[in-house]
Ligand SMILES: Nc1ncnc2c1ncn2[C@@H]1O[C@H](COP(=O)(O)OP(=O)(O)OP(=O)(O)O)[C@@H](O)[C@H]1O
């Protein structure tokens with residue numbers, strides 16, 4: 308009996324029990340759907356973060372406290388010895404090759420009249436910040452070096468802050484309340500979107516001097532360095548590292564290029580993909596057990612049929628193939644439905660978060676579901692192939 | 704001419720139960736090509752057991768079985784399947800048609816295992832169903848057919864691969880007398896075309912259609 312005939316007869320028997328076939332493959336459908344969906348979320352996240360980071364410019368380097376891969380966690384409170392003087396030192400010594408801006412960050416509530424905006428990210432940065440990281444100002448201006456020197460209370464606000472506090476009204480020149488102190492709005496940033504529920508536009512930029520004074524912070528979260536050309540990035544990294552080493556020990560800071568940041572992100576998302584995919588794969592195995600269960604029932608139910616087929620000339624291998632192919636078709640069908648559902652759901656979720664369905668995830672989950680069919684179809688198929696024809700024909 | 708089937712000193716002992724049960728005792732039997740034989744005997748006398756051995760669905764506990772001068776004890780599982788497919792046609796008391804499957808597909812089943820092409824299968828199957836007066840029932844499923852019609856589909860299935868021997872285990876057992884007579888007239892005309900037929904029955908009336916009657920009692924052949 309050739310593969311085509313076997314497939315035809317397997318399809319006939321699957322279609323004869325539509326409802327049961329559907330319930331049988333439900334486990335596989337759910338497993339594949341969740342694999343596709345989870346992978347599309349993680350790779351969407353990766354695509355998004357990557358584009359955000361690349362949007363900052365490939366010439367960017369960041370200095371963060373602590374050592375990545377070292378004993379202490381990066382940015383850990385005790386580990387942080389990064390000071391404003393380090394940033395100033397870097398700016399002076401690297402002025403021929405790079406632009407530098409220190410940055411600190413706090414969250415605080417904003418007020419204007421009777422309007423509130425809670426949980427706003429307050430970035431204290433230097434006047435050089437727009438030269439280091441491209442900012443899209445839709446109105447007004449960024450603060451000047453003189454304002455930063457004088458710790459002037461001025462603010463450039465994100466679009467969410469603008470609409471929460473001012474709605475359609477005038478915002479430039481207005482004084483907003485930042486954790487108790489009044490800041491004058493001088494500029495508005497263009498929209499940048501959200502990432503996993505974190506609204507990047509719910510933020511303001513103020514002079515680092517003012518922020519340090521108001522919040523009593525003397526440590527830095529980040530020093531941003533932008534090399535003047537792509538060819539300089541490595542040299543700038545080496546020089547910055549050498550300069551910082553004069554005051555700090557090796558595990559108190561990290562100078563990281565964009566390339567290194569991206570590789571860390573791809574490591575993290577890789578681990579995430581493996582973990583989530585692994586969890587989803589467990590449901591595929593559960594689905595496979597469902598298929599095995601139904602195939603065993605089916606072998607018992609069709610014992611007479613098996614006996615008859617043997618009587619008219621089916622070899623044990625013909626019977627084995629028939630049931631094996633039936634299991635594989637069931638799981639493959641579950642895989643296809645799961646892929647369609649997964650892609651559909653991921654497109655739907657794509658309206659809110661970035662999702663991308665990589666081709667390899669489609670191939671992987673389809674292959675895996677077929678494999679589940681083979682693995683869990685073998686036992687029932689062998690049982691069917693071994694049935695004694697006379698006993699099978701006598702079966703009630 | 705050498706016999707088609709030659710059984711010598713065949714014994715079949717079922718030892719699954721507490722006391723071993725001897726279903727067949729020292730059976731010697733020859734079936735020549737073209738013979739029409741009826742095996743008659745009381746329930747439990749070993750008729751079906753004998754037929755299953757002739758049909759290569761079962762193997763004797765001891766003794767030898769030569770089919771067309773070949774020692775069947777040396778055949779592999781796959782070879783046995785091939786012989787059942789090409790040389791033997793079974794007709795059962797309870798028809799054993801595949802449910803939810805058309806007459807056409809039921810009859811064509813042995814041809815699928817014989818790897819006959821789809822167009823050839825349909826041609827042969829339609830011709831046979833027509834000869835057996837089932838032209839209009841080609842696409843009917845077993846549950847849409849009368850008992851007599853179902854048994855005629857089953858006979859078509861037994862004939863479709865042009866076997867050497869037809870083995871029928873109480874083919875009229877589940878049929879009314881009219882349908883039973885139809886089946887017997889089919890067997891008689893098959894006999895006229897030279898087919899070898901071995902048929903089991905309980906009824907003397909049915910056995911009369913055969914040219915030779917074998918009587919069985921307690922696993923032994925009494926008259927032959
Ligand atoms: N698989 C088996 N295991 C144990 N004993 C069996 C088995 N098959 C048949 N027998 C026994 O062998 C004997 C012969 O059985 P067989 O089926 O050949 O009788 P039969 O002549 O066909 O009877 P019937 O006319 O009722 O069909 C019976 O006593 C039966 O109980």
Ligand SMILES: [Mg+2]
Pocket residue numbers: 750751752872
């Ligand atoms: Mg019997």
